[in-house]
Amino acid sequence: MNTLILCVGLGLFCLVAELINIRKLLLPILLVGLGVLFVFTLTTWGTELPPSIWGFSMETMIRFDNFSIAFSALAIFITALVFMLAIDYYKTEENHITDYASILMFTLTGALVLFSYWNMAMLYLGIEIVSISMYIMAGSRKFDTRSNEAGFKYFLMGAFASGFLLMGIAMVYGATGSFVIEEIALYANGGNLSPLFITGLVLILIAFFFKVSAVPFHFWSPDVYEGSPALVTAFMSTLVKITMFGAFYRLLSLAFPGAISEVYTILFIVATLTMSLGNLIAITQVSFKRILAYSGISHAGYMLIAIMAIPVDSSAALFYYTISYAIAGVGIFAAAIPVFFFMNNEKVEAFNGLGKKNPALAFIITILMLSMAGIPPFAGFLAKYYVFSKAVEFNLYAITIIAIINSIIGVYYYFKVILAMYTQEPDGIEVKPTTLYWTVAIACALLVIVIGILPNTLMGLMS
């Protein structure tokens, strides 16, 4: 509970910072605040204090368990990395820095809510806090029509999905008479589920498919990723995606464990389509951000397999997958934003000859790309391995085979970028990232390697 309050406090502090005119110091202060938040979250590990504010119990609204603490710590860490990038990224736009910083902090608040909700009302509020903040950030370049378009498309699809989510929640409420997770679970485990309940569950699933950009509800994500400012894309493709998966997992594992077999076919079809289409379309793309968007879609497919394996408790596998995916994602953006900036181009051709111009940067991008593609010894390989082994444990052989074929296809388009860096001729424009970009990129590359070599500590935490 205190983590949540502290996080809101940091967001409000950003707004006050505008008044007392400390814009230059704002991001360093926030980084310290996020560090405190991170340590603070970890100290609550395993305690499960009953949530309360000024003596009022919040037990039917929000609960903190090890799942939510682990995911919260990850989200705070990712946000801190993004804020480190923001210091240099927003150097030229210092007038708006307090707004951007506060909106990103509020997004983190929504994420923390989504990892620990115990009531459908909190689920809805959390999703809206995250989404509304991201609509604003996607459209934050007011005079750029591409950013406008991205913001509006995101808004339209997000609001549309929220409508489905609410309809689903209303129907589940009609069937069970409650919004509280444990009472819904009681009903779902009781058997003899009413059609109203199943319809509601399917509508909630559709809303979540929209939010995690699963095929056939993915069409907004490449456009939004491409049009948004690069830093916002980095935030969206990592933090928001893992947040939605955390919330999705929590919902299905806590509220609907008894009903998951009813929607198994839907999950199977959507996961298959998501992996296959995401990978196949990514091959044809020329824009780097769109490649990452489609790669994000196919990763969503792999994470959906972890969701399908909920009955054998795949939370550790999902957590490991989100860590490896999010850290590699932030690292790729930390290395790619300077390339975009110096080349003034967001296509794959901007990376031509980077291996000769800036070998260290090209090497880091290569490591992170290989991790995304799932090549050992990097974290991405083990992440896929854990998810697939959970799927096999639950006898999901068909989807595992499809997923393995897909991860082989996926290697192709990651190598397209790597080949562009090492085989094409450089064009003479130097790419010189600042220290902070270097720091984040190197830290992410090291983390991907360390997590890939020593996975047991992380996996042990969740089980």
Add this chain to the structure above:
Amino acid sequence: MDQTIAVSQNWYISLSALLFGIGVMGVLIRRNAIVILMCIELMLNSVNLLLVSFSAYSGNNDGQVFVFFIMVVAAAEVAVGLALIMSIYRNLASTDINMLNKLKW
């Protein structure tokens, strides 16, 4: 709920489903950004109606409280949506979403 309810609950469910369907079709078919925004509101309000009816028929107040959450969040959502439409209108002098075609492939 002391008075007997003359209308069967199925009517409320049908009406909300119909309104929700009109909203969904509007979002998918209409091309004007403002009208799409109104259709999204229609979807949310059909949910409000459904929640209130479930709440009234089961004698459980949670649903009515939830409606307030939806109304507050919908207001915030519309504020952001209208702001985005404003910035589009300033740049393109139109609210037709067919004009939004800069991002493709």
